Amino acid sequence: MRLWPQAWGAVGAAWRECFPLQGHDVARWFPGHMAKGLKKMQSSLKLVDCVIEVHDARIPLSGRNPLFQELLGLKPHLLVLNKMDLADLTEQQKIVQHLEGKGLKNVIFTNCVKDENIKQIIPKLTELIKDSYRYHRAENMEYCVMVIGVPNVGKSSLINSLRRQHLRTGKATRVGGEPGITRAVTSRIQVCERPLMFLLDTPGVLAPQIENVETGLKLALCGTVLDHLVGEETMADYLLYTLNRHGLFGYVQHYGLASACDHIEWVLKNVAVKLGKTRRVKVLTGTGNVNVIQPDYAMAARDFLRTFRSGLLGQVMLDRDLMSAC
Numbered sequence: 001m002r003l004w005p006q007a008w009g010a011v012g013a014a015w016r017e018c019f020p021l022q023g024h025d026v027a028r029w030f031p032g033h034m035a036k037g038l039k040k041m042q043s044s045l046k047l048v049d050c051v052i053e054v055h056d057a058r059i060p061l062s063g064r065n066p067l068f069q070e071l072l073g074l075k076p077h078l079l080v081l082n083k084m085d086l087a088d089l090t091e092q093q094k095i096v097q098h099l100e101g102k103g104l105k106n107v108i109f110t111n112c113v114k115d116e117n118i119k120q121i122i123p124k125l126t127e128l129i130k131d132s133y134r135y136h137r138a139e140n141m142e143y144c145v146m147v148i149g150v151p152n153v154g155k156s157s158l159i160n161s162l163r164r165q166h167l168r169t170g171k172a173t174r175v176g177g178e179p180g181i182t183r184a185v186t187s188r189i190q191v192c193e194r195p196l197m198f199l200l201d202t203p204g205v206l207a208p209q210i211e212n213v214e215t216g217l218k219l220a221l222c223g224t225v226l227d228h229l230v231g232e233e234t235m236a237d238y239l240l241y242t243l244n245r246h247g248l249f250g251y252v253q254h255y256g257l258a259s260a261c262d263h264i265e266w267v268l269k270n271v272a273v274k275l276g277k278t279r280r281v282k283v284l285t286g287t288g289n290v291n292v293i294q295p296d297y298a299m300a301a302r303d304f305l306r307t308f309r310s311g312l313l314g315q316v317m318l319d320r321d322l323m324s325a326c
């Protein structure tokens, strides 16, 4: 929902122009234990005809792992931009053009919760595999596809969604709201009868080095890293900065705030009060300890992030800054 900002600052000078990025050690946010998963993926590559890379449609231009291209780039590649229900795709054409410019010619936007656009995937994979050289697998009528991507983008959900669509059968792989649910490369999971197609689910693997702090914050907002590693209040502040800059003021109505505002402390205080999330803290005064009730900023930040991720604050394009630079 887009409303006009009310009451905050002078008209036209309302929102922060940039987010303070100094003082953040992005290397600490992203655990470096993912090399093992990548090695296993590489060793399974000889069994594979094609690779599906799943990424979050809210960050179509940033946060992908460049090692995928380096290590698995020999195989035909389909980029699935998932969670399209949460993404502002007003400029979808521009995104596609930008990706094409980077050599990514096969892109499909999906929603694995509602099975949107899932039916486009098998025909596309079949076409890609038929057009490619399959080495020793040329006579093999079974197709095997590896699903890769950074954590929590919906790789397992995609496999389950394909099974629902093509086999009318249920879950084969675990799905979860936190990163790191899939821990190892799975054994083959059938997703289609004609053509006979199997998928390999893999653990999410982040780049060993995140390009910059802002990319780190975007990846964190999309839930690719455990929130506490970044800090919920920092993430909430980056979210507020983004929503305000994009004119997405749905949070004002959602939390019944008096106005939009760019101060995270004020917003979290009011969110906490609205939600009744307060905590008792001991304060040392000249006459001894006094218990005071304070808004629970951490709980409010958690709720703000959860509400955003569920889509209740509107669809967002976190890479909008990169698109205008295209």
Ligand SMILES: Nc1nc2c(ncn2[C@@H]2O[C@H](COP(=O)(O)OP(=O)(O)OP(=O)(O)O)[C@@H](O)[C@H]2O)c(=O)[nH]1
Binding pocket: 082, 083, 084, 085, 086, 110, 111, 112, 113, 114, 149, 150, 151, 152, 153, 154, 155, 156, 157, 158, 174, 175, 176, 177, 178, 179, 180, 181, 182, 183, 202, 203, 204, 205
């Ligand atoms: N809104 C929305 N949520 C989705 C979509 N696809 C998946 N999810 C949710 O995203 C979360 C992560 O999904 P998973 O399928 O476990 O993601 P993954 O990439 O396999 O995760 P890892 O195993 O951690 O790498 C779950 O809460 C899913 O319900 C989608 O298209 N839209």
